[in-house]
Amino acid sequence: MATITLPERAVPVIGEYDVIVAGGGPGGIPAAIAAARAGARTLLIERYGYLGGMATAGLISVILGTRASGTDEPMIGGIAAELCREMHSLGGAPDYDEAVKRGGISFDPEAFKLVADALVLGSGVDLRLHSWAVDAITEDGMITALVLESKSGRQAVTGKVFVDATGDADLVWLSGARYTQGREFDGAVQAMGTMFRIGGVDEERLPAGELREEIMERARDAVSSGEINAYNPGWGGMIAGKLAGEHMPNATRFAGDPCSVEDLTRGEVQLRRDTWQLMDWWRANVPGLEDAYLIQTPPHIGLRESRQMVGMSVITGQDVVDARRVDDAIARCPYWIDIHCPLGRTKNSTHLCYKKCPNDPPCAMYQERYEDLPGNADDAHREGLYPRDGLWFDIPWGSIVSADIPNLLTAGRCISCDHQAMSALRVMGTCMAIGQAAGEGAAMAADATGGDAAKLDVPALQDRLRGNGAAC
Numbered sequence: 001m002a003t004i005t006l007p008e009r010a011v012p013v014i015g016e017y018d019v020i021v022a023g024g025g026p027g028g029i030p031a032a033i034a035a036a037r038a039g040a041r042t043l044l045i046e047r048y049g050y051l052g053g054m055a056t057a058g059l060i061s062v063i064l065g066t067r068a069s070g071t072d073e074p075m076i077g078g079i080a081a082e083l084c085r086e087m088h089s090l091g092g093a094p095d096y097d098e099a100v101k102r103g104g105i106s107f108d109p110e111a112f113k114l115v116a117d118a119l120v121l122g123s124g125v126d127l128r129l130h131s132w133a134v135d136a137i138t139e140d141g142m143i144t145a146l147v148l149e150s151k152s153g154r155q156a157v158t159g160k161v162f163v164d165a166t167g168d169a170d171l172v173w174l175s176g177a178r179y180t181q182g183r184e185f186d187g188a189v190q191a192m193g194t195m196f197r198i199g200g201v202d203e204e205r206l207p208a209g210e211l212r213e214e215i216m217e218r219a220r221d222a223v224s225s226g227e228i229n230a231y232n233p234g235w236g237g238m239i240a241g242k243l244a245g246e247h248m249p250n251a252t253r254f255a256g257d258p259c260s261v262e263d264l265t266r267g268e269v270q271l272r273r274d275t276w277q278l279m280d281w282w283r284a285n286v287p288g289l290e291d292a293y294l295i296q297t298p299p300h301i302g303l304r305e306s307r308q309m310v311g312m313s314v315i316t317g318q319d320v321v322d323a324r325r326v327d328d329a330i331a332r333c334p335y336w337i338d339i340h341c342p343l344g345r346t347k348n349s350t351h352l353c354y355k356k357c358p359n360d361p362p363c364a365m366y367q368e369r370y371e372d373l374p375g376n377a378d379d380a381h382r383e384g385l386y387p388r389d390g391l392w393f394d395i396p397w398g399s400i401v402s403a404d405i406p407n408l409l410t411a412g413r414c415i416s417c418d419h420q421a422m423s424a425l426r427v428m429g430t431c432m433a434i435g436q437a438a439g440e441g442a443a444m445a446a447d448a449t450g451g452d453a454a455k456l457d458v459p460a461l462q463d464r465l466r467g468n469g470a471a472c
Contacts, residue, residue, distance in 0.1 A: 354373055
């Protein structure tokens with residue numbers, strides 16, 4: 001490969017901080033808020049012109065992982081609950097206490113943006129939108145600065161503790177710290193996809209009962225013949241906000257590497273085409289959708305999995321189904337092993353990668369690595385995938401602290417875990433809970449340990465989290 005050599009140049013340092021958070025998504029927002037409220041001088045960096053990450057840019061407008069199955073006990077609280085209640089006050093989300101009991105909180109992405117702005121800035125966080133880290137400077141095994149790129153040119157910021165909330169572990173990668181990616185034997189990650197907004201739905205005329213089943217069978221045939229490309233050709237979805245006739249289907253899949261710009265480009269192009277074709281089919285075949293129209297595809301393809309930092313401890317799929325508890329717990333996750341087929345297969349409406357996969361012919365994973373698949377073939381669907389009713393698995397402090405760089409933390413889906421566990425803890429409620437713990441812990445480390453998060457007094461952190469309404 002040909003190369004060019006860039007000339008050396010001085011990069012201006014535009015700020016010195018206690019805590020720097022890269023990524024303003026569900027993990028980064030509470031991390032920055034928590035750090036600032038704890039007294040740390042905090043910077044939040046976000047590449048888009050708004051906060052929210054996959055919650056807004058990806059249109060993934062539902063917070064899951066809010067309660068354990070079979071109970072009403074909330075698994076999140078603190079800043080996540082505060083954000084939800086503020087959205088409710090704007091009419092952009094349901095009542096928090098009631099929604100938690102139902103296991104999910106749907107919200108209006110525009111309300112999320114507005115509330116996130118207010119909470120971040122109101123907490124005293126320095127916010128830089130339209131900015132992203134392009135390099136991490138390390139000295140003596142610690143990160144000392146980030147190099148940022150923006151319309152203002154190349155600039156640098158220094159800090160004591162750094163929180164990688166990019167989702168893709170970008171700071172981990174830039175700093176040279178160890179990471180893993182995807183399933184162990186081939187590196188494949190869960191398929192990407194797009195949520196999209198449609199309007200003009202006549203909900204009273206949508207088919208039900210036998211008619212629905214008949215149309216769904218035709219839809220599945222259209223997928224099998226290649227007429228449309230959809231993992232789920234059904235037309236249901238989450239209602240966005242309170243707008244009548246607006247739905248947000250979850251219907252598309254694309255297999256690829258989210259850390260490859262070539263794959264991201266192909267995925268964005270393909271999924272827009274797939275969405276348009278699906279809309280055409282729905283209008284021609286589904287009563288109630290004759291006048292439906294596409295409002296919006298997401299600004300960014302929906303990502304489920306990419307890089308995972310190698311931390312002081314690693315969460316495994318077995319920890320999920322065993323509902324493992326740990327002494328250094330800083331968050332809870334009640335969700336299940338929900339691996340979206342890494343092949344992006346749409347035939348037979350494949351969703352999960354597990355031992356009862358319906359695909360024929362089976363993939364190499366099924367043929368050659370059957371024992372590595374989650375779920376017990378002889379048990380019910382829930383067995384081997386879910387924590388037991390009323391239980392959850394703990395997120396340990398060690399899983400968010402880099403094993404290589406002690407002042408580098410992660411928040412959100414890029415924490416230290418295996419492929420199976422990641423498919424459970426990636427949900428938004430858990431990411432937000434991890435973010436609050438990361439921010440609170442980062443502020444404590446910046447103040448008490450010289451930035452070394454491995455030396456943190458974890459019981460003191462747990463007490464502070466509980467005092468601030470978090471569940472841990």
